[in-house]
Amino acid sequence: xxxxxxxxxxxxxxxxxxxxxxxxxxxxxxxxxxxxxxxxxxxxxxxxxxxxxxxxxxxxxxxxxxxxxxxxxxxxxxxxxxxxxxxxxxxxxxxxxxxxxxxxxxxxxxxxxxxxxxxxxxxxxxxxxxxxxxxxxxxxxxxxxxxxxxxxxxxxxxxxxxxxxxxxxxxxxxxxxxxxxxxxxxxxxxxxxxxxxxxxxxxxxxxxxxxxxxxxxxxxxxxxxxxxxxxxxxxxxxxxxxxxxxxxxxxxxxxxxxxxxxxxxxxxxxxxxxxxxxxxxxxxxxxxxxxxxxxxxxxxxxxxxxxxxxxxxxxxxxxxxxxxxxxxxxxxxxxxxxxxxxxxxxxxxxxxxxxxxxxxxxxxxxxxxxxxxxxxxxxxxxxxxxxxxxxxxxxxxxxxxxxxxxxx
Amino acid sequence: xxxxxxxxxxxxxxxxxxxxxxxxxxxxxxxxxxxxxxxxxxxxxxxxxxxxxxxxxxxxxxxxxxxxxxxxxxxxxxxxxxxxxxxxxxxxxxxxxxxxxxxxxxxxxxxxxxxxxxxxxxxxxxxxxx
Numbered sequence: 001x002x003x004x005x006x007x008x009x010x011x012x013x014x015x016x017x018x019x020x021x022x023x024x025x026x027x028x029x030x031x032x033x034x035x036x037x038x039x040x041x042x043x044x045x046x047x048x049x050x051x052x053x054x055x056x057x058x059x060x061x062x063x064x065x066x067x068x069x070x071x072x073x074x075x076x077x078x079x080x081x082x083x084x085x086x087x088x089x090x091x092x093x094x095x096x097x098x099x100x101x102x103x104x105x106x107x108x109x110x111x112x113x114x115x116x117x118x119x120x121x122x123x124x125x126x127x128x129x130x131x132x133x134x135x136x137x138x139x140x141x142x143x144x145x146x147x148x149x150x151x152x153x154x155x156x157x158x159x160x161x162x163x164x165x166x167x168x169x170x171x172x173x174x175x176x177x178x179x180x181x182x183x184x185x186x187x188x189x190x191x192x193x194x195x196x197x198x199x200x201x202x203x204x205x206x207x208x209x210x211x212x213x214x215x216x217x218x219x220x221x222x223x224x225x226x227x228x229x230x231x232x233x234x235x236x237x238x239x240x241x242x243x244x245x246x247x248x249x250x251x252x253x254x255x256x257x258x259x260x261x262x263x264x265x266x267x268x269x270x271x272x273x274x275x276x277x278x279x280x281x282x283x284x285x286x287x288x289x290x291x292x293x294x295x296x297x298x299x300x301x302x303x304x305x306x307x308x309x310x311x312x313x314x315x316x317x318x319x320x321x322x323x324x325x326x327x328x329x330x331x332x333x334x335x336x337x338x339x340x341x342x343x344x345x346x347x348x349x350x351x352x353x354x355x356x357x358x359x360x361x362x363x364x365x366x367x368x369x370x371x372x373x374x375x376x377x378x379x380x381x382x383x384x385x386x387x388x389x390x391x392x393x394x395x396x397x398x399x400x401x402x403x404x405x406x407x408x
Numbered sequence: 409x410x411x412x413x414x415x416x417x418x419x420x421x422x423x424x425x426x427x428x429x430x431x432x433x434x435x436x437x438x439x440x441x442x443x444x445x446x447x448x449x450x451x452x453x454x455x456x457x458x459x460x461x462x463x464x465x466x467x468x469x470x471x472x473x474x475x476x477x478x479x480x481x482x483x484x485x486x487x488x489x490x491x492x493x494x495x496x497x498x499x500x501x502x503x504x505x506x507x508x509x510x511x512x513x514x515x516x517x518x519x520x521x522x523x524x525x526x527x528x529x530x531x532x533x534x535x536x537x538x
Contacts, residue, residue, distance in 0.1 A: 345446075345469035347514065351412060364445060377445030377467065406413050407422075407470075 073288025178327030437525030
């Protein structure tokens with residue numbers, strides 16, 4: 001079923017915004033954060049207007065309502081990724097915190113000096129720095145699956161790294177720069193065969209593709225609400241029950257305990273064991289509303305629309321002399337086009353496009369090692385979502401020709 | 409945009425007069441803008457407490473490179489004491505444009521590098537260009 005973009009765009013009030021008199025925003029920066037439909041904004045607004053109270057333990061109506069809404073959202077999220085149980089979905093602040101949770105709890109309880117962790121060269125800093133920190137503290141070893149010139153993982157090298165019996169393989173499902181969709185099920189199966197635990201950075205995949213944790217058989221998976229039409233400040237970590245139960249708690253405080261004595265505590269059961277302190281309750285409600293919205297359109301429909309836009313964008317971008325798009329062909333990537341243009345610095349490209357309301361991102365997109373690999377300090381990145389249109393791609397192309405004019 | 413990418417800025421970016429390195433030099437300092445990967449190195453020769461020769465090298469956006477070229481041009485003949493007194497307004501005056509907070513960092517990188525070098529600091533800090 002094809003998607004009715006003009007109808008969808010009516011659900012996103014910000015897409016009507018004029019960023020300058022007479023200049024409407026052309027939002028091509030959804031990989032950084034997505035825009036929010038009215039249903040998400042209103043769900044959070046209603047929560048504060050009608051139900052707001054702290055969750056758990058409260059016996060009054062508002063507390064009960066808030067708790068139910070917070071937990072219903074967790075169930076929606078669990079179902080969205082096909083988690084066997086909502087107890088396996090832990091609320092965090094974002095993908096970064098989800099990965100850090102694994103690094104601070106599972107990894108510190110299970111990894112010792114000399115143990116091998118496999119990452120990839122296309123990781124976001126959020127799946128690099130937690131492991132750098134652990135390497136400095138514990139003396140674990142890090143190895144990286146290389147990225148080929150066409151932006152794919154070199155799985156031959158992965159195979160030889162697996163022979164060194166890694167304890168953990170942590171990798172991105174979809175690159176936030178190249179857009180590459182990695183063969184996650186295959187990478188996970190091979191990791192398991194080698195006896196390793198797996199972490200999937202799904203920040204860019206869960207918002208755009210149907211992701212099924214049971215089909216992938218992944219051990220941990222991290223993602224953020226704000227990239228999938230939800231609010232900032234909330235994300236999730238999915239984990240297999242046996243692993244989560246064996247792990248020590250993360251932050252200490254209220255809600256994560258079953259019992260506290262003056263000199264000791266007993267941790268709470270899943271998922272609360274990992275949720276210390278008052279969480280982002282309204283944001284959880286918004287997260288649930290975002291999942292509802294995505295379900296109402298259908299992930300297959302969204303993915304098909306994005307594919308069509310991406311294919312068109314790559315075709316038009318590649319027409320431009322001096323422009324180079326990084327990453328694989330449209331059939332192997334999500335809605336991301338990172339490019340360099342004729343020696344013009346990406347910041348200058350982005351600035352000139354901004355004059356026509358075109359919002360793209362310029363920089364290393366929190367993936368400095370990947371840019372170093374390609375020998376460039378930065379790229380310009382346009383990214384697409386369910387509300388993106390071919391007309392917006394055309395505006396981007398026109399804008400790039402303007403850049404050419406300014407820099408002569 | 410016409411303001412931001414004034415001809416003078418594009419000209420200094422494309423055909424800088426002071427790009428290069430000085431060997432020997434009395435002062436040399438380099439730093440990056442981690443946000444966009446701009447890199448600037450500034451070399452100075454100093455005679456009698458005054459900058460007698462100056463060059464910059466590096467890569468980055470038009471704003472960062474043009475501002476480095478304009479800055480280096482402006483400090484030749486200045487005393488080190490006067491260089492220490494330079495601030496963000498001097499850069500904006502040289503560029504002749506208004507800048508938002510993100511691009512301001514690009515514009516100020518060269519001044520930050522220059523002052524860290526003149527003060528003989530180990531590391532450049534934003535406080536130098538406030």
